[in-house]
Amino acid sequence: MVDMGEEIVRLEGVYKLFGPQPRGRAFDLVRSGVGKDEVQRLSGHVVGLNDVNFSVNKGEIFVVMGLSGSGKSTAIRTVNKLHDITAGHVWVDGVDVQTLEGPALQAFRREKMGMVFQHFALFPHRNIIDNVGYGLKVQKVAKAERDEAALRALALVGLESYAQNAPAELSGGMQQRVGLARALATDPDILLMDEAFSALDPLIRRQMQDEMMEIQNELHKTILFITHDLNEALRIGDRVCIMKDGAVVQIGTPEEILTEPATGYVAEFVQDVDQGRVIEVHEVMLDPVPIRGGVGIAGALTHLGDDRSGAFLVDDQGRPTGLCTADACLRAASVGSTDLATAVRTDFDTARSTDTLNEAYAAAGRGLPIAVVDEDGRLVGNLDPRLIMEEMGRVESLIDGFEREVFM
DSSP states (O other): OOOOEEEEEEEEEEEESSSSSSTTHHHHHHHOOOOOHOOOOOSSSSEEEEEEEEEEEETEEEEEEOOOTTSSSHHHHTTTTOOSSEEEEEETTTTGGGGHHHHHHHHHHHHHHHEOOOSSOOTTSSOOOHHTHHHHHHHTHHHHHHHHHHHHHHHHHOOOTTTTTGGGSSSSHHHHHHHHEEEEHHHHHHHESSSTTSSHHHHHHHHHHHHHHHHOOOOOOOEEEEOOHHHHHHHHHHHHEEEEETEEEEEEOOHHHHHSSSSSSHHHHHHTTTTTTTTTTTOOOOOOOOBBBBHHHHHHHHTTTTTTSSEEEEOOOEEEEEEEHHHHHHHHHTTTTTOOGEEEEEOEEEEEESBHHHHHHHHTTTTTEEEEEOOOOOEEEEEEEHHHHHHHHHHHHHHHHHHHHHOO
């Protein structure tokens, strides 16, 4: 996840109405709270965006998702002024984009951002390297320089060896990689990706998601990614913005969207998501209460108390060296032992706080606490397998709570 810092994009009170008089009666209806369908019935205008506010931080993958007609693609197209807005402001790196016209707008688009569409839109009569370098050609960059940049971009997506091929000679997934390379070749600050992987088969789509995240780890671009697929949104997004009927419903991290849905609409979206792929260990782990050296079995039992299934012994550096459970201590005490070493097991599992619950699931199947460690191997948490099941059950029951609110 990106470290949330400097803001680079901000939509501020943005409205977009489609129709002949967007600033007339239809706009008044929207601002007075009339719904999208009713505005269309009364005025013949379509509400694209309704008081949309969100900001995107530099280096962040910000995903805007929703069903068809939610406004997600309209929102992203205000950022490079493919759509004029009815009211509000769209700021990109301090520039009010919607005030730009003519050559200034063209220069802004060329220099500031690249765009990847659902359909590859490659030039069939140009080879791959020329397709990738086309944006630089428009900028009047010399042939040798743009070929060098195009080859660098193709290398990022694993297609450098296909530079001289024609688009028709590449598969759909490969052509989408070329589209991504074309956007990267101009080295833009911002990438706008509108349903970029939606036309791909599921396996190829997942591979493209992996490749994009690997590229992002290297280049740290700011990415606005549009999708209708919540699994995709939760998998790749640093933050996710869910839209409905042109309005923002909720913005949050994937974990927040999944575990703290703001409305029944969001809860319905997340009910079929595999929570274990999104929720991370730090969400459910307990603070560690380690056992230090010199404690006997009686002291360990006192340390464990009634609520802990086990605790870890740690060395002088805070690294876990053994696991002590209440059952093991009681068994050792029943045969007269007072030495804690007779009740300690060293075959415990470890996890990182950023691991998903699915990644910890196999280890949790042993029924023993899992030591959560940092990069230096120091103990930072205690993961009780029961907590994994409880958290998944809690998330699954959220939709029931919203349904009760609706029908009570």
